[in-house]
Amino acid sequence: MKSIYTNAYPIFFTTEVYKQLNAYILDKVPSKILILTDTNTEKYCLPIFLSKLECNCSILHYSIPHGETNKNIQACIKLWHYLSENRIDRNAILINLGGGVVTDLGGFVASTYLRGIRFIHVPTTLLAMVDASVGGKTGVDLGVLKNQIGVINTPEMVLIDTRYLKSLSNKELHSGIAEMLKHGLIYSMEYWQKLTANTIKLDTNLDALIWESVKIKNEVVEQDPNEKGLRKILNFGHTLGHAIESYFLSLNNKKTLLHGEAIAIGMVLAAFLSKEILGLSDMYVKKIASVYKIYFQKVTIHDKEVASIINFLQFDKKNRNNQVNFVLLKDIGNPEINCVVSNTLLYAAFGFYQDYI
Ligand SMILES: NC(=O)c1ccc[n+]([C@@H]2O[C@H](COP(=O)([O-])OP(=O)(O)OC[C@H]3O[C@@H](n4cnc5c(N)ncnc54)[C@H](O)[C@@H]3O)[C@@H](O)[C@H]2O)c1
Ligand SMILES: [Zn+2]
Incomplete structure (x- = not known):
């Protein structure tokens, strides 16, 4: 490499x-x-x-x-x-x-x-x-x-x-796969297709896939090191993902989610929102959800919990003037930053996750 x-x-x-x-x-x-x-x-x-x-x-x-x-x-x-x-x-x-x-x-x-x-x-x-x-x-x-x-x-x-x-345990390996999938979704249809062609395992051609992920991350960062614009695309799945991670961290009695596990849920939610707001094709929303199921288990999140998670969105670092800004997809490899989402749609996204996963 x-x-x-x-x-x-x-x-x-x-x-x-x-x-x-x-x-x-x-x-x-x-x-x-x-x-x-x-x-x-x-x-x-x-x-x-x-x-x-x-x-x-x-x-x-x-x-x-x-x-x-x-x-x-x-x-x-x-x-x-x-x-x-x-x-x-x-x-x-x-x-x-x-x-x-x-x-x-x-x-x-x-x-x-x-x-x-x-x-x-x-x-x-x-x-x-x-x-x-x-x-x-x-x-x-x-x-x-x-x-x-x-x-x-x-x-x-x-x-x-x-x-x-x-x-490394498989669970931790899968947590990392979530960020690799993110790199494909936000930057390269070709890379996304490579990642989803077969189940990723330690003994497959993981090295080459890692190299490509690092290259994508670096290309994005180099264009916008201080996150004024483009770098925000790396937060795809992270707005809700971080809120979900924080919510589970706040439940001292329950086990917490790994970062990648929370982000994977965030990406399924963001895929649904992308369809509703930017017209991402339904076929890709379903594909993103089905790739989720290969690596991650469903996490049950009740409506009452969704309210607490939405509450955590106010701490997102991309917020401006009390407005939560989402990164969504028009297509695979074609993201849009600063998207605004209504609470009704947020609840609908969690509904999709609960029903479809
Ligand atoms: N700075 C950034 O740009 C950036 C980007 C993504 C994520 N993050 C942060 O990274 C963190 C998540 O990273 P992570 O998933 O590596 O978590 P982690 O550092 O907690 O590691 C996961 C687990 O694996 C264990 N471990 C590490 N290497 C091991 C090995 N080789 N063999 C066996 N066990 C090993 C660790 O002890 C830990 O229990 C989060 O805090 C997240 O916010 C930062
Ligand atoms: Zn991350």
Whole structure:
């Protein structure tokens, strides 16, 4: 897989990854390297990573508990203290070895500690490989509200070694597939067709599909790094998806949904709304719903819960003048931003999801 050189940093793939990393370290001579993991990537990925890393400086390791509920400011404070207590200076490098929680949180901590130290992303989930590690968005949740605190700042490099995916559960793999499907839906009919031609599995040609997803994400980000317009298309399925994710996070007694699971529901809802508002063909709405069923189970959402989810929409970061802006599709690969949707249609979309899935 060919390396991708973005305007700000390179993205290297499997065979190039450690060669490039070790050459970078040899060149920059960092004062220290701190590897950030969560408790799972500490177990499954850190031993592999350490066996490949070559450097003469001291290596520290810090682990956060795994899971979205730990992507918060308290975890950042603990990590900032750790960096300070261990005299991490501006010549140090933070390596984020983990899924989107680790790359989002680690990128944010590195961007703010001492007004910014360098960081490298080594994504270990499919979702982080195709989405979270690319594009420079970093940050944490504020309570149950997703990604409300953060900065846009780029890593030194992104290292995608798909061998890390071997220890990932199918559920997590499917969560990443949701973002890949999103990339096809918003950008490329051809890519969407490739993704939906066969069921995606770890042992199929996943590497090539990952590469293409990264390329699409990067092409969108490069045209609009600060999300003034075009980049908003990457939020397809996320307006309702984030609201659903926040709603489930707020139910402490119930299990939460994975990010990709919530976004997958959001995409089915957005497909229905796209038909109603922009005339997306019914055939594609049904196809999007049937692809959902391959990877995800139906989540029962009662009418009373829909009201709470709609309430969460007011915190969406794309809102302007109290108006919720949706990304919808005119066709596969042809999105429209800033679409306004009535509450009646929102209820109808949830009705479609409940009946059709
Ligand atoms: N910054 C962005 O542009 C962007 C884009 C998309 C999503 N995100 C964020 O990413 C997060 C979701 O990312 P995620 O799905 O990677 O979640 P995650 O980081 O929580 O990882 C999912 C689970 O897999 C485990 N894990 C990670 N790598 C593993 C491996 N190789 N083997 C076994 N277990 C492993 C983790 O410990 C965790 O339990 C959300 O917070 C979302 O908001 C950010
Ligand atoms: Zn997402």
